[in-house]
Amino acid sequence: MRFSAFEILKQGLTGNKGWKPHWRSPEPKSHYDVIIVGGGGHGLATAFYLAKEHGITNVAVLEKGYIGGGNVGRNTTIVRANYGLEGNSQFYSHSLKLWENMEADFNFNAMHSQRGIINLFHSDGQRDAFARRGNMMISQGDDAILLDREGVREMLPYLDYEQTRFPIYGGLYHPRGGTARHDAVAWGYARGADMRGVDIIQNCEVQGIDIENGKVVGVQTSKGPIKCGKLGLVTAGRSSQTAAMAGMRLPIESHVLQAFVTEGLKPCVDHVVTYGMGHFYISQSDKGGLVFGGDLDFYASYAARGNLPMVEHVVEAGMTLMPMIGKARMLRSWGGIMDMSPDGSPIIDRTHIDGLYLNCGWCYGGFKAVPGSGFSMAHLMATGNHHAPAEKYRLSRFETGRGLMDEEATGAQHNLH
Amino acid sequence: MKISCPICGDRDIREFTCMGHASMLNRPDPHAGAKVWNEYLHNRENPAGVIDELWWHGQGCGAWLVVTRNTVTHEILGARLARDVKKEMRDAG
Numbered sequence: 054m055r056f057s058a059f060e061i062l063k064q065g066l067t068g069n070k071g072w073k074p075h076w077r078s079p080e081p082k083s084h085y086d087v088i089i090v091g092g093g094g095h096g097l098a099t100a101f102y103l104a105k106e107h108g109i110t111n112v113a114v115l116e117k118g119y120i121g122g123g124n125v126g127r128n129t130t131i132v133r134a135n136y137g138l139e140g141n142s143q144f145y146s147h148s149l150k151l152w153e154n155m156e157a158d159f160n161f162n163a164m165h166s167q168r169g170i171i172n173l174f175h176s177d178g179q180r181d182a183f184a185r186r187g188n189m190m191i192s193q194g195d196d197a198i199l200l201d202r203e204g205v206r207e208m209l210p211y212l213d214y215e216q217t218r219f220p221i222y223g224g225l226y227h228p229r230g231g232t233a234r235h236d237a238v239a240w241g242y243a244r245g246a247d248m249r250g251v252d253i254i255q256n257c258e259v260q261g262i263d264i265e266n267g268k269v270v271g272v273q274t275s276k277g278p279i280k281c282g283k284l285g286l287v288t289a290g291r292s293s294q295t296a297a298m299a300g301m302r303l304p305i306e307s308h309v310l311q312a313f314v315t316e317g318l319k320p321c322v323d324h325v326v327t328y329g330m331g332h333f334y335i336s337q338s339d340k341g342g343l344v345f346g347g348d349l350d351f352y353a354s355y356a357a358r359g360n361l362p363m364v365e366h367v368v369e370a371g372m373t374l375m376p377m378i379g380k381a382r383m384l385r386s387w388g389g390i391m392d393m394s395p396d397g398s399p400i401i402d403r404t405h406i407d408g409l410y411l412n413c414g415w416c417y418g419g420f421k422a423v424p425g426s427g428f429s430m431a432h433l434m435a436t437g438n439h440h441a442p443a444e445k446y447r448l449s450r451f452e453t454g455r456g457l458m459d460e461e462a463t464g465a466q467h468n469l470h
Numbered sequence: 471m472k473i474s475c476p477i478c479g480d481r482d483i484r485e486f487t488c489m490g491h492a493s494m495l496n497r498p499d500p501h502a503g504a505k506v507w508n509e510y511l512h513n514r515e516n517p518a519g520v521i522d523e524l525w526w527h528g529q530g531c532g533a534w535l536v537v538t539r540n541t542v543t544h545e546i547l548g549a550r551l552a553r554d555v556k557k558e559m560r561d562a563g
């Protein structure tokens with residue numbers, strides 16, 4: 054069933070009884086041309102683009118829980134293309150262009166809202182760095198506007214401009230940046246892939262990978278063995294476990310990142326605002342909740358929840374930036390399991406095992422990457438060639454030291470990116 | 471979370487900084503080659519379960535500890551001075 058104005062009218066007049074599930078729940082077949090492990094944003098997008106761009110439709114996405122239960126449904130939904138490093142800027146620029154068309158592509162409203170992002174700066178040195186970043190974004194073909202303090206004040210009158218520790222000097226404004234409804238992105242890709250024949254199989258945990266003569270031939274799952282031609286591991290925070298099934302050790306540590314939401318309020322925060330010096334960022338969801346977050350807890354974790362010290366740190370930062378937030382009541386906090394790579398950049402690559410492909414290392418920035426990553430991963434798996442915007446995301450860069458992509462120049466430690 | 475520092479006793483987690491997997495104590499020979507150094511610098515066991523990590527008691531006694539922790543439950547199972555762990559490793563060859 055396709056969404057259209059006519060369909061909504063028709064359903065509205067007939068008691069909304071005719072809506073159907075957005076994807077089927079098939080039993081797994083005995084063989085697929087391609088199996089994708091992990092029904093997060095990246096796995097679903099990979100399956101979608103395999104079908105849409107390459108006509109490969111004998112595909113299954115195997116998800117151990119439910120779709121949207123991982124990071125894709127836990128993040129703070131910031132979508133942007135403001136990277137500076139060669140390789141990253143091309144990739145995220147491509148991904149943002151896909152965002153701008155994907156709702157029409159998969160016929161689902163993901164509530165992508167280009168409300169603009171403002172990165173605040175607090176010193177002359179930081180202003181120079183942001184001016185440089187803005188120029189890099191513009192030369193990549195994206196958009197950036199350097200605002201002085203009065204320019205920021207006009208847009209964000211509620212900030213505390215005079216705070217003693219980090220007075221606000223201005224901001225880098227990225228108008229095409231914004232947010233989206235995270236669940237809807239997972240559902241939209243699932244729906245779009247399913248419509249093209251992809252089997253989405255939930256509650257199906259991959260427990261082993263079958264390799265014969267250096268080639269992947271299938272997987273063992275909680276629903277029995279399934280054979281495949283090619284296998285993509287797209288399991289985010291669980292990447293070390295799935296790769297271990299193929300005897301691989303990855304350059305990944307799993308860390309917890311927390312996020313927070315207040316009670317629903319009338320519209321007051323119209324943009325995404327980031328306060329890097331205080332480790333705090335915020336936007337307002339379409340339901341009215343203020344959604345905000347900060348840094349990692351800084352220790353390895355699979356708990357999908359964090360601890361109080363980071364809660365306090367984030368809330369304190371929020372209070373120093375915008376004291377009005379103190380009047381809002383916080384409803385919930387949660388955490389996600391982040392696949393942290395040593396240079397802060399991801400991996401989209403083949404492995405030394407024939408037919409086995411890897412997609413991981415998204416750190417805390419992989420939501421905006423969902424379309425670009427799916428597109429490039431599908432390209433690699435279908436054609437055997439790296440897709441140009443993602444061609445730098447090689448696994449081998451860590452061993453050779455060539456092409457390391459340390460966007461923030463913090464060095465080879467997983468929790469510092 | 472509290473870590474029981476062998477020197478200071480039970481202390482709040484805020485006093486410590488996690489410095490990564492304790493395999494960092496196993497520094498390879500400078501000429502060991504790219505493969506070995508890649509294993510050391512980048513690749514990780516990354517267990518969902520019990521892990522040994524280096525933590526630094528920076529806002530306490532300044533000691534480096536090897537803390538044993540469960541990454542799924544956040545339970546802290548023990549802490550030893552990194553110095554002692556390193557000495558044992560050396561003695562064991």
Ligand SMILES: Cc1cc2nc3c(=O)[nH]c(=O)nc-3n(C[C@H](O)[C@H](O)[C@H](O)COP(=O)(O)OP(=O)(O)OC[C@H]3O[C@@H](n4cnc5c(N)ncnc54)[C@H](O)[C@@H]3O)c2cc1C
Binds near residue numbers: 092093094115126128
């Ligand atoms: C609090 C928080 C805030 C964030 N904020 C942002 C943001 O503002 N902007 C941004 O760009 N990014 C953000 N991120 C990062 C982003 O959410 C992730 O990088 C991205 O979602 C990871 O890719 P994914 O969607 O494919 O992961 P997931 O949704 O985690 O998908 C992986 C899936 O693999 C499944 N799986 C694992 N093992 C197996 C197995 N053995 N068999 C079958 N299935 C398996 C899991 O169940 C899971 O569903 C944030 C993350 C968090 C936690």
Ligand SMILES: [Zn+2]
Binds near residue numbers: 477527532533
């Ligand atoms: Zn101590």
